[in-house]
Amino acid sequence: MLFENLSAKLQDTFKRLRGKGKLSEKDVDAALREVRLALLEADVNYKVVKDFIAAVKERSLGSDVMASLTPGQTVIKIVHEELTRLMGEQAAKLTKAKSPPTIVMLVGLQGSGKTTSAAKLASLLKKGGGNPLLVAADIYRPAAIKQLQVLGEQVAVPVFQLGGQDPVQIARAALEYARKHSHDYLLVDTAGRLHVDAELMEELARMQAALQPQEILLVVDAMTGQDAVTVAKAFQEKLMLSGIILTKLDGDTRGGAALSVRAVTGCPVKFAGLGEKTDAFEPFYPDRMASRILGMGDVLTLIEKAQAAIDEDKAREMERKLRRQQFTLEDFLEQMQQLRKMGPLSQLVEMLPGVGGLGKKLKGLQVDEKEFKRAEAIILSMTKKERLNPSIINSSRRKRIAAGSGTRIQDVNNLLKQFEMMQKMLKQFSKLEKGKSRSRGHGRFPFM
Amino acid sequence: MGFLSKIKAGLQKTRSSLMARLEGLFVRNTFDEAFYEELEEILIGADVGVETTLLLVEKLRAKIQEEKIRDGDRVIEVLKELILDILGRETTPLQLDGTGPAVILVLGVNGVGKTTTIGKLAKLFRAENKKVLLAAGDTFRAAAGEQLQIWAERSGSELVKHQQGADPAAVIFDAITAAVSRGYNVVLCDTAGRLHNKANLMAELKKVHKVVEKALPGAPHEVLLVLDATTGQNALAQAQVFHEAAPLTGLVLTKLDGTAKGGIVIAIAQKLQIPVKYVGVGEGIDDLLPFNPAEYVEGLFAAHT
Incomplete structure (x- = not known):
């Protein structure tokens, strides 16, 4: 419970609301009680919380929610709007002096x-x-x-x-x-x-x-x-x-x-x-x-970071490869290098939507920069042929790669295994994509 | 200045706002839902946290019913007792026994006051005529070593320092080795501030802890987590994660001279059973006091006694 963030809590609350057809005042109260507790646990001052909840409740009990076909989403929308209003709506710039400094x-x-x-x-x-x-x-x-x-x-x-x-x-x-x-x-x-x-x-x-x-x-x-x-x-x-x-x-x-x-x-x-x-x-x-x-995750920031760091053509090419399952170690290396340009991985992960609920699982996934570097070194120690077709990497090649990258054979094995798993996952993904239904995934935005 | 008067001075502002509300609350003789709600807000406002607050209020409700309490003053006594049940009633001293020097590891997130606390602790030990060695284990932050150097001079202690960027475990190992061979009584180890969600920095801390264990059997004698009283619920996460990396023996609650109440230590005591050992009540070298739970709670509720 400790590591669940406010996002996760509110998501939980609203998942229950989302399942409902119509809301009663009692439903709204129950949801807002959760919002209240979540905000208090998030260290929002209790007086601020009180005002906030009152504002949301007033709007929620208005006609737009009760009449709405999707009351859950409407309440979420109101909470989001009020929260945004409270935070201010735009990034504020520094005021400049008329004459410097x-x-x-x-x-x-x-x-x-x-x-x-x-x-x-x-x-x-x-x-x-x-x-x-x-x-x-x-x-x-x-x-x-x-x-x-x-x-x-x-x-x-x-x-x-x-x-x-x-x-x-x-x-x-x-x-x-x-x-x-x-x-x-x-x-x-x-x-x-x-x-x-x-x-x-x-x-x-x-x-x-x-x-x-x-x-x-x-x-x-x-x-x-x-x-x-x-x-x-x-x-x-x-x-x-x-x-x-x-x-x-x-x-x-x-x-x-x-x-x-x-x-x-x-x-x-x-x-x-x-x-x-x-x-x-x-x-x-x-x-x-x-x-x-x-x-909703800090999707905008993530997109901006990605745009700054990734060449758009390359990204498109990558996507094509992913779909056709032609993803090689060469691509893996390139992707890793671009990811690193975007900043520490842990920060990127936090910006993704739905991570609130996934927080615990992702904790084990925290990759430090050193591991990145190691993986990079291993791939760089492979020949082009090996990178394009890892299945040819036999034990003597493994030995050479380990020596070349200053790592242990174990590390090389691990990387290859990870890559194989990733390929498998990609296969599953593309299968899913094909048979895409309206099922609710973890990473979906609550508003959509 | 004794503990009580210092704490009282420190908590003056806290009390005036808290007590104004409590006084209003406790003059009533009947306790309805609004009463409990207001009580919840007071505790949450003191950063005690939702969970511990609900628990305390729940217990208080039961007691009020069970003992058929009608008197506001009696309610506050019961509440104090409930908090003391969690915090414990005795001052918990540092455990520094052993043959060699006592090694104290000081940890915390950025900006809580680790280095300052070490300076103050050094002064306390110097006042007992102990030979004190400081280890500049914060090799990351700009000028952290220089800051500790000044505290070493102020407290009359010696300092072991490497250059910035050095391995903190190595600095601390050197300090302990030096302390053993030169007959120091206490080694106070500073560490870089680190947010507990940075896996690599917590791994570094584990390593430091391991190195300390190897450097001297029985060490570290104390592992103190420094918490800023201004911090909210995140302090609980801090305590939990640091406790996993390097088992904590105590807390130091700093900046209690402001208006923050530091109520999160009640939640930490309840969940992790880690006692508060010292409180920081100012920037002066003498502004560190042993934590006395009874007096702390008394200070919070002083206007009623």
Whole structure:
């Protein structure tokens, strides 16, 4: 139960609803109770949940549901729409200054991921052709400045620092420096602080006054619980928050904090942190998050990633081969290389629809990058002939391949076995495709 | 400052909001459905979690009926007792016995306060005149070693550090070997923050654990999982998965000086029987206190006593 995510829970609930012809108010209540519990377990603040459920219920009891031929789907649609509405509908961009630099302050609790996010944002802006400057204004945590410097070096963005001087002074000096050196973005990494620490909150207010930033982004750990609401409110009372960065979304948290923070501040979530590497940072797409919560999977992101990484002609060719069952180890290698371009496999898997329910099965499937590399090495150690026709790989060939790829014969055997299994599976798939009926598969979208 | 006063200071904000609601709740003499629903919300609002909350309320209901309780104050006493049944009533000290140095492994997801906690623990041991060695096992995060270095200086401990990107198991092995030969009493091992759903990082942790076992018989003496009190239900998953990778002996609940209640430790205690051993209540080196369940719960409900 622990690893089932919100998507899975809601899917379960609505599977029951989907089977029903007509809904009574009682049915709706039962479904919404499940939604309520799921949202609470997902760490959405209980007050936010209450409002949300009330809104959904009101709409569900309206004529459109009762009269609908497919009431289950209509309720799901309403839940999805309300969730999307709550999350905000579009990816929000950074507000730019009329004359550069655009000033961005990152604020938040200790350990929420401000420093890492600052470096990631800098990297993103740089890749977009910008010339950002990072400012080390965390003078309290031991080695915080050093951390930003190391990260700055990694993303090749300069870091402005004045050691342990007053953060307001640092901010002023950094702004002057940025203007002189024509930086178009000034990204200020502030110290983590508790929202109840009056003195440090006052410091932020003074920095805001000195910098007049276009953006003050509250960095929120996606794993935050009920307190997210209190924290966000406190920061908003003191500062002109303009947006949220949601970090550690690559964890298995259900991420209800995103809903809570959005609901109480009204600020859009602008970016999402998805890992420890400096490029694991993306614009936040609220509609997709809502879809993901509802078990539709983050299909849009996946498609975009795939498009960016895969040559369309090659993809078509691959599909043709798959259908004709001419899939060879050569193709397997190519596919693996393209998959790797799309990002860590575990992330891709999470974006697929219906994975909520499959979570447990997929846990064992987690492939780390090393295994990928090993498989790649093995295939690369085969001759072209072997790749096209693996059945000729006898034991002496196996020995040679293992030696050539620096692996054990066992590994070669495993890979060949996996490939064989994959071929079998593909055969079954194409059989299924031919006799395709309206049967409900695991991966089908609940709306369809 | 004693445990109670620190906890009280830390929980001040928590209490004011929680207690305002509880007080409103408990002045009633009859307990209807709305009463229980509101009680559920209070517990869920403290991050206790749906399952444990429902369990607690269920038990409370039974008790109220069984003992024909009509008095609001009595209800809160019963509720406290129910929570203490789960948390245990005694402070659980660290188990550091053995012939050689005591090895403490400190684990957790990113940003919970592992390094800070190690600095504070080092200070506690130094105050007992123990020789303390810190192992910079977080070789991944930028400047993690430097951060630990500063805590070593502040606490008067020594540090074993390799360069960034080094094998954490090797760093920790070196530290333990050095501690044995140079007669240290305690080795505190820092590890990189890792999300528990990253299979490769959890495998690395298993390896670290194995290496520690090999480096010194009986080690690790303590495996502490650091949890951020701000974290919601995910903390339970963290505890479960870390527990599988490296059997945990205790929890450290950090950032309890904010408004977060850290109620998830009740759910963890209930499911996994892992005791909270310390709580972090600030950024200062002395802001780490042994966890006393009775006083913790007392602190939560202090306005009623």
